[in-house]
Amino acid sequence: MPVAKKKNTVKKNNTLKLKFDTSWSYDPAPESKSAATINKQYDLFINGEWQKPVSKKYFNTINPATEEKLSEVADANAADVDKAVKAAKNAYEKVWKKMPAKERAKYVFRIARIIQERARELAIIETLDGGKPIKESRDFDIPTAANHFFYYAGWADKLEYAFPNRKTEPLGVAGQIIPWNFPLLMAAWKIAPAIATGNTVVLKSAETTPLTSLKLAEIIQEADLPPGVVNIITGAGSTGAAIVNHPDVNKIAFTGSTDVGKIIQRAIAGTDKKATLELGGKAANIIFEDAPIDQAVEGVINGIFFNQGHVCCAGSRLYVQESVAKEVIRKLKDRLESLIVGDPMDKNTDIGAINSKSQLDIIHKYIGIGKKEGAEMYESSCRLPGKGFFCRPTLFTNVAQSNRIAQEEIFGPVLAILTFRTEDEVIEKANNSPYGLSAGVWTDKGSKIFNMTKRMRAGVVWANTFNKFDPTSPFGGYKESGFGREGGLHGLLPYLNLQNI
Amino acid sequence: MAIAKTTLKFPDFSLSPHIDQVGVEERASRFTKRSIKKDSKMNGLKLVLNMIDLTTLEGKDTDGKVKQLCYKAMHPHDAITGIPTVAAICVYPTMVKVAKKALGNSGIKVASVATAFPSGQAPKEVKIRDTKFAVNEGADEVDMVISRGKFHSGEYNFVFDEIAAIKEACGEARLKVILETGELGTLDKVRRASDIAMHAGADFIKTSTGKIQPAATMPVTLVMLEAIRDHYYKTGKMIGMKPAGGISKSKLALHYLVMVKEVLGEDWLNNEWFRFGASSLANDVLMQIVKEKTGLYQSANYFSVD
Numbered sequence: 096m097p098v099a100k101k102k103n104t105v106k107k108n109n110t111l112k113l114k115f116d117t118s119w120s121y122d123p124a125p126e127s128k129s130a131a132t133i134n135k136q137y138d139l140f141i142n143g144e145w146q147k148p149v150s151k152k153y154f155n156t157i158n159p160a161t162e163e164k165l166s167e168v169a170d171a172n173a174a175d176v177d178k179a180v181k182a183a184k185n186a187y188e189k190v191w192k193k194m195p196a197k198e199r200a201k202y203v204f205r206i207a208r209i210i211q212e213r214a215r216e217l218a219i220i221e222t223l224d225g226g227k228p229i230k231e232s233r234d235f236d237i238p239t240a241a242n243h244f245f246y247y248a249g250w251a252d253k254l255e256y257a258f259p260n261r262k263t264e265p266l267g268v269a270g271q272i273i274p275w276n277f278p279l280l281m282a283a284w285k286i287a288p289a290i291a292t293g294n295t296v297v298l299k300s301a302e303t304t305p306l307t308s309l310k311l312a313e314i315i316q317e318a319d320l321p322p323g324v325v326n327i328i329t330g331a332g333s334t335g336a337a338i339v340n341h342p343d344v345n346k347i348a349f350t351g352s353t354d355v356g357k358i359i360q361r362a363i364a365g366t367d368k369k370a371t372l373e374l375g376g377k378a379a380n381i382i383f384e385d386a387p388i389d390q391a392v393e394g395v396i397n398g399i400f401f402n403q404g405h406v407c408c409a410g411s412r413l414y415v416q417e418s419v420a421k422e423v424i425r426k427l428k429d430r431l432e433s434l435i436v437g438d439p440m441d442k443n444t445d446i447g448a449i450n451s452k453s454q455l456d457i458i459h460k461y462i463g464i465g466k467k468e469g470a471e472m473y474e475s476s477c478r479l480p481g482k483g484f485f486c487r488p489t490l491f492t493n494v495a496q497s498n499r500i501a502q503e504e505i506f507g508p509v510l511a512i513l514t515f516r517t518e519d520e521v522i523e524k525a526n527n528s529p530y531g532l533s534a535g536v537w538t539d540k541g542s543k544i545f546n547m548t549k550r551m552r553a554g555v556v557w558a559n560t561f562n563k564f565d566p567t568s569p570f571g572g573y574k575e576s577g578f579g580r581e582g583g584l585h586g587l588l589p590y591l592n593l594q595n596i
Numbered sequence: 597m598a599i600a601k602t603t604l605k606f607p608d609f610s611l612s613p614h615i616d617q618v619g620v621e622e623r624a625s626r627f628t629k630r631s632i633k634k635d636s637k638m639n640g641l642k643l644v645l646n647m648i649d650l651t652t653l654e655g656k657d658t659d660g661k662v663k664q665l666c667y668k669a670m671h672p673h674d675a676i677t678g679i680p681t682v683a684a685i686c687v688y689p690t691m692v693k694v695a696k697k698a699l700g701n702s703g704i705k706v707a708s709v710a711t712a713f714p715s716g717q718a719p720k721e722v723k724i725r726d727t728k729f730a731v732n733e734g735a736d737e738v739d740m741v742i743s744r745g746k747f748h749s750g751e752y753n754f755v756f757d758e759i760a761a762i763k764e765a766c767g768e769a770r771l772k773v774i775l776e777t778g779e780l781g782t783l784d785k786v787r788r789a790s791d792i793a794m795h796a797g798a799d800f801i802k803t804s805t806g807k808i809q810p811a812a813t814m815p816v817t818l819v820m821l822e823a824i825r826d827h828y829y830k831t832g833k834m835i836g837m838k839p840a841g842g843i844s845k846s847k848l849a850l851h852y853l854v855m856v857k858e859v860l861g862e863d864w865l866n867n868e869w870f871r872f873g874a875s876s877l878a879n880d881v882l883m884q885i886v887k888e889k890t891g892l893y894q895s896a897n898y899f900s901v902d
Binding site: 116120122385391425429433443 | 613614615616618619620622623629630631632633634635636637639640643822825828829832853857858859860861862863865
């Protein structure tokens, strides 16, 4: 095959288009399902053993990419919650509170090790149950979950160094309710600091993604954790309400929607229950004209399309300085075309399935609202699978600050793009939101970064990167994005009473 | 107004876009996560082989050595049918005539390094004569080196003018401009040098001579591909890319192919616009092709060393 003849044609700028639907394409590279075992039915993990639900009820959990049933799990009612809380209280009083901290640490460390050993299986189940690409569950969710246990295992016997001149004391029973976007990772965020500091736990996983939490229960059994220290139950909103309202629960840790967060706040008002709430967000990702544009574009893509946009800190509002807006939008559109949407089990998939039918409906509703508001919609030209819940990566240009798609959390692969002129203007616009979980700043100028981080009302501000997580780094919100911090030394505090010595 | 129009023909290169190294490395590593299996692997391997500039650039090069390499270029591995040839042979100017004759009408191009390769430390006139010599001997393509010293001293106009002069000396031959990125220090400078070369008339931009470490890397190549993309959108002109040196394994070459596919797309996925400068890559690709066809790895002894 000789070299093709040189073409000397120079095309006109407005007709230029890169073709990403190439003749050389990737064949399917699916991860094997056989490395994971999923039981037909799961009971509740209470007091170190699998117990049939008092409710006698079970509900299905499905694979959102195929709509096929994976398993059925117990639907815990108030009586089941009571059993779990009693087991946790008993374990707290009789075993866990009294155990020397360095012994507690060994158990936490052991859980981390077993998660690592069973990483492949956990990644497969996470992807089957939740719809996220196997690439992300394999490279992000599972390793980061293990890292959280490792990290907090280290703190268990060093609390006096974390809080010098204070005596620390665990709170008791922690009721923990987690969302469906990072099922195992959120369980790790909640359980690791709680048990490392000497508390016991009743954890409820999300209705659509219970399986990796139940696998974690198996791991906890394998790690020989004393019965009742960690209890894992499944159910829907009413199960969560029963945990929140149980009188023997001393602490609520919740990650989820702002609406539910408000209900929890009302429910625990007037009690001595402590709470940590990690709620919604509508993060501003800000590109200045002096930014490294190509890397900023990549960061924006990662910021909004990571995990199908099911990320509370997703960079869903993009602010671009007007002088570079055209260029940035063109590059975003090109990049959208090279994102691979489809079977989450395929190792090449970048964007998997939307977690549930109801979430897909919400996303479609907002796309409709955006169009009605007069914003210009652009979506990838990719083909979607015939079955399952899928959504093309989408962006809106010509968005105004007053548009609902710029104000409300969509929790899907939808980016709203706004423009700005000056630093002051963009700070005002970025802070003009009921949320304040995260933000991103893209500029080559260090002093600008420090000015921005100081003035942005957001729990995390990323500079020239986005969606970076580490167990050592605290995470949490301002305003309606919640309160309390998870991760890092700060993440110990919500599980401790501090006393002056 | 008329004056302003004629003097502002090319941009201020000190204003080339900023590059964030951390971001580039992260993006580059994402390409390596693509899983290339079955047909896509076979087709990719053939494409890679067809993009290779089979290279010998040694002081001890002889007619005999070059002739043997030319035979290899035309018949990479006759034990298996359906194997493409490489794109070109890359040699020193004195070897161009030999290569040209050996390759005959096979369609395989002869590329010649020129301009006091690899250091580029020679007067402009010498570089022009070097280039003209190679072209007169029959070179289809010229691989020049930029004056890195002048580039580091901020004499961008000098670098620009030199490339433009060599381009003129090339006549019909296509010009590949070697930036020698291993000597440039930062990705910001890689981008700036790419912009200068493209505006000055390069048909291809190329990472390295192969004589300096590090040679081609994925982050450096990514920055250059993005420069090519921006240049295309700005001017409508396609520029080719040639990473050279340090790519000796098929798997890595396939990662580069993924990068071209996802940054520039279909139009660049052929040997007119993308090349690998390599000497040992061909045999690894052949070994993988045979493995894909037969299911078995053969020992390196089954593949000719030239």
